[in-house]
Amino acid sequence: MKLALLMLMVVYTVGNVSSMSTCQTVDLEMVKKKRIEAIRSQILSKLRLAKEPEPEQAGDKEEIPSAMLSLYNSSKEMLKEQLTEVQTDISTEQEEEEYFSKVLHKFNMTSKNDTYDKNSKSIPMFFNIAKIRQSVGDYRLLTSAEMRMLITKTNIPAKSEQRVELYRGLGTSAHYLASRFINNDLKDKWLSFDVTETLQTWLKGTEDEQGFQLRLFCGCSGTDQTMESGFMFSISGITIGRGDLQKVQQLNQQVPYILTMSIPQNVSTHLTSSRKKRSTDGKDTCTAQTETCCVRNLYIDFRKDLGWKWIHRPTGYHANYCMGSCTYIWNAENKYSQILALYKHHNPGASAQPCCVPQVLEPLPILFYVGRQHKVEQLSNMIVKSCKCS
Incomplete structure (x- = not known):
């Protein structure tokens, strides 16, 4: 009798535990x-x-157009890098927009300034903002913009590095955005800058073309040899010197570009500018x-x-x-x-x-x-x- 009662209690207990599981058989x-x-x-x-x-x-x-294949590969590269970043809080409105797919666009640097002097301390990079504005639409639809350039032919002394700074605009009106340190380990690797806020500002404006400027950092000490020697690395798509030979070489190079992610114009009901x-x-x-x-x-x-x-x-x-x-x-x-x-x-x-x-x-x-x-x-x-x- 006691054994039967004990067995009954075991069955009852197991039944209760099973009913509490969210995963039944x-x-x-x-x-x-x-x-x-x-x-x-x-x-x-x-x-x-x-x-x-x-x-x-x-x-x-x-046949898949090479431009589309390049855009797809670029989006994968950018996503891989973004997954190393920390997730920020997302509002209810942003979650609604996050549900829908994002449209990706790739905008190459224009060929206006695709060469620079060997001893130059800065490299200008121009982009067709009118074309970006036409593709993205309202600046509030832009959720992410990243400028990317491929580092090639590094010639930096061992255990040394060059500091470069990215500026929005040219000349005395340029505004500092970010800096990076370049060494020989970065050869054949992509250098990227988040330019979301800058591009949103440009999309709000009316200018058809805007430019960035990549400058060598000046410590103003007068003894910075990495500054005196100019750029000790090359950027794919931007050639040192001038001439037909350089133009031919550029045809097979990957030029600097901006990769954007934006909310489709025919979907958005709550405009947002926050980055996810x-x-x-x-x-x-x-x-x-x-x-x-x-x-x-x-x-x-x-x-x-x-x-x-x-x-x-x-x-x-x-x-x-x-x-x-x-x-x-x-x-x-x-x-x-x-x-x-x-x-x-x-x-x-x-x-x-x-x-x-x-x-x-x-x-x-x-x-x-x-x-x-x-x-x-x-x-x-x-x-x-x-x-x-x-």
């Missing part, structure tokens, strides 16, 4: 199928498409034995899983999803469980159990074909990197 394949269908709708919604393009309009046999940044928190990936809340791997192949040929880059991505039990939160000794109980008392209509939900998400740049043309856009919150119980 489920068919993982069914979960994956639902996740894939949700992603299908999510991508179409973010791209503002009522339906997916017809198979015969996928453009999979069309992403966290680089590591993801707590599930194993076969994991039962608690964690990230479960899910790779989406656009052609195999969605039947889409109109997304040309990438061919797929790790979307992932959150699943697992949050029962550990309800431990009687856990202060959080007491807070949840109090919250439930005052909010009887709220969820009775914590749920396993995404904590950190990352964007996904894509190159796709729609309306008989290739486009590059960045889809926000597409990759689940970590999960939490909430």
